[in-house]
Amino acid sequence: MSVITYLVQNHFWIFAIWVVPMSVIYDLFYLAYTRVAYIFGPTFVKHEEKVKNVQKQVRQWMEEGSKTPMCTARPCWKSISLQTMNYKNRMHKVQINMPDIIHLDEEKRLVRVEPMVSIGQLNDFLISRGWTLPVVPELDDLTIGGLVMGGGIESTSHKYGLFQYICKAFEMITADGSVVWTDKDNDPEYFCAIPFSYGTLGFLTAVDLDIVPYKPYIKLTYEPVYSLDEVVAEFTRVTNDPTVESVEGIMFNLNEGVIMNGVFTDECEPDKLNYLAKWYSPWFYKHVETYLTKRQSGVEYIPTIDFYHRQNKAFFWLMPYIIPFANNVVFRYLFGWSMPPKFSLLKWLRKNLVPKEQNENFVCQDFGYELEKLQDSLKFVDEQTKVYPIWLCPTRHCVPEGLEYLNLFKREAVHVDVGIYGFSPIKGFKPEATQKRMERHAIDTGCYVALYAETQLTRSDFDEMFEFNLRNYDKIRKRMNCEKAFPHVYEKISKLGRS
Incomplete structure (x- = not known):
């Protein structure tokens, strides 16, 4: 075993920690770029020129x-996705x-953005002007294009939808x-x-968003x-409470x-104010866990x-x-302000340095289960992976009036995103076989697998899971002459499809 291999397998943090200063420089550059570009524009003219450049490339093709x-x-x-996108080659x-x-x-409460704008970049810009998005997905590096084409969810989605x-x-x-x-x-x-089409119906160049x-x-x-x-009773109660504006849960084991439920407000009680983003603050999920160990509920006011x-x-x-000591109190006080490192840079390191077998028991997947089936679904996830913590986030389906026949979901039931992120402790864990079983379970129960991560869906499985949506998708593919110009969405989202 070479020295590099040994260090990667046993001390990956030595490589990962160098991503921290690189990430800080990256973030500062883009923060400055965003402010300067908007102030000194004219951005709209630049956008028109960029659109023409894409048109030129398509016509050249x-x-x-x-x-x-x-x-x-x-x-x-x-990309924030862990997929290996060999199809690009x-x-x-x-x-x-x-x-x-x-x-x-x-006046119209809209913001127009290009697809490579990140959710963190956009929301910082909006907040500085007194606005925000109704749905602000969790990780700052997610791009607007990715959230449109691949989907996005947040703790306000039980109110506003995906x-x-x-x-x-x-x-x-x-295509022309x-x-x-x-x-x-x-x-x-x-x-x-267009949503969930993963760039197979054309190239997205701008989007208008509610604010x-x-x-x-x-x-x-x-x-x-x-x-x-x-768990199920409390989660169902707050999800169906019309006064609640934010709902999520963190499961630390099956039981x-x-x-958590929240309401956005203009005022706070100073003695209950918690600045979560202070560089020295404990990580959020560890803070949440304290309420479990104290065995009592609590109320805090957190800066939005x-x-x-x-x-x-x-x-x-x-x-x-990635960095085992990153939550150490000394590290947080000295370097906590620099967290997190850029996900894309960490992904590059892992792809180029980490042996494949080191990630064999890693799970990173979201499933959309119907709220009424949440209890049985959590039992099934526990049986298959034993991965904890698990994230719970509900979403409603807010199809525009008159377009119900184009609904992306089979039923109007509230769905719960069950986010499974971590290494399984199950001895002899087989990720591909487990993924197939979980996908089959989702199909059999009328639920869904998130397509941003690796899936093992066969074409028939994919068609069965998303049959209700594919009717309109395939119709548009033919009408817009996309069949030769862009791959089918299955060829981009499934590991089997890409190969």
């Missing part, structure tokens, strides 16, 4: 004979460099190089087919639960967890901007696998 399907040229390591790559916020329309439901219009470059603006009124079938007034605090209630019956970033420092709870 046509002139060269349209030999292979197109995809974006964005490097795989920049056999496709025609189109450069799309669009990281700008185009326009804020406060990220696509706050999207009001999409600017797309189609045309520019099309689509919304629920001018082309509802195309508009509803709402920013309130500086969230009143967050922590409710520890000590049995599976309590114990903390269910801190709440939005609550999962960042620890990547939920994956940071101990």
Whole structure:
């Protein structure tokens, strides 16, 4: 065994820790770039030029004979997904460099952005002007394009739905190089087919998003639960409470967890104020766990901007696998301000340095189970993986009136995102076989697998799970002449499809 291999397998933090200063420089650069670009624009003119450049590349592809399907040229390591995107190697790559916020329309309560803008970058920009997004997904590095094309969820989704439901219009470059603006009124079938299409119906170049007034605090209630019956009862209660604006849960084992509900507010009680984002603060999930060990509920007021970033420092709870001492009080006081390192840079390190076998018992997947089936689903997940903590987040389906027939889901039931992130302690754990069993269970119970992570779906399994949505998707593929221009979505999201 070489020295490098030994260090990677036993002391990966030695490599990962160098990502910290690189990440700080990266973040500072993009923060400055965003502010300067918006102030000194004109961004809209620059956007028009970038759109023309993409059109030119598509038309060049046509002139060269349209030999292979197109995809974006964005490097795989920049994606938040852990998928190995080998399909890019056999496709025609189109450069799309669009990281700008185009326009804020406060009167219409809309913001127009390009697809490579990150959720952290956009929300910091909006907050500085007194606005925010109704749905702010958990990790700052997620891009707007990824959230549109691949889906996004947050603790406010039980009220507003998935990220696509706050999207009001999409600017797309189609298979023939045309520019099309689509919304629920001018082309509802195309508009509803774009979410979860993973760039297989055209290139997204801009999106209009709803904004709402920013309130500086969230009143967050922590409710520890000590049995599976309590978990389901409390989670169902707060999800169906119309006064609650934020709902999530963290399960620390099958029978114990903390269910949180929150209301955004303009005022706070100073003696209950908790600045979660202080560089020396404990990681959020460890803070939540204290309510479980104290065996009592509690109420805190948290600055909203801190709440939005609550999962960042620890990547939920994956940071101990990367930098084991990152939650040490000394490290937090000295270097906590630099957390988290850039996920994309860590992904590059892991892909190029870490042996494949070292990740064989790693699970990173979300399943969308119906709320009424949550108890049985949690038992099944526990049986299959034994991975904890587990994240719970509910979502409703907010299909525009009159477009119910284009619903992305079979039923209007509330679904719960069950996020499973970590290493399984099961001896002889087989990730691929486990994933197949969990996917089969989802199909049999009318539920879904998130497509951002590795899946083992066969084409027939995929068609069975998403049959209700594929009818409209396949119709649009034919109408927009996408079948030769872009791969089928299955060829991008399934490990089997990509191979």
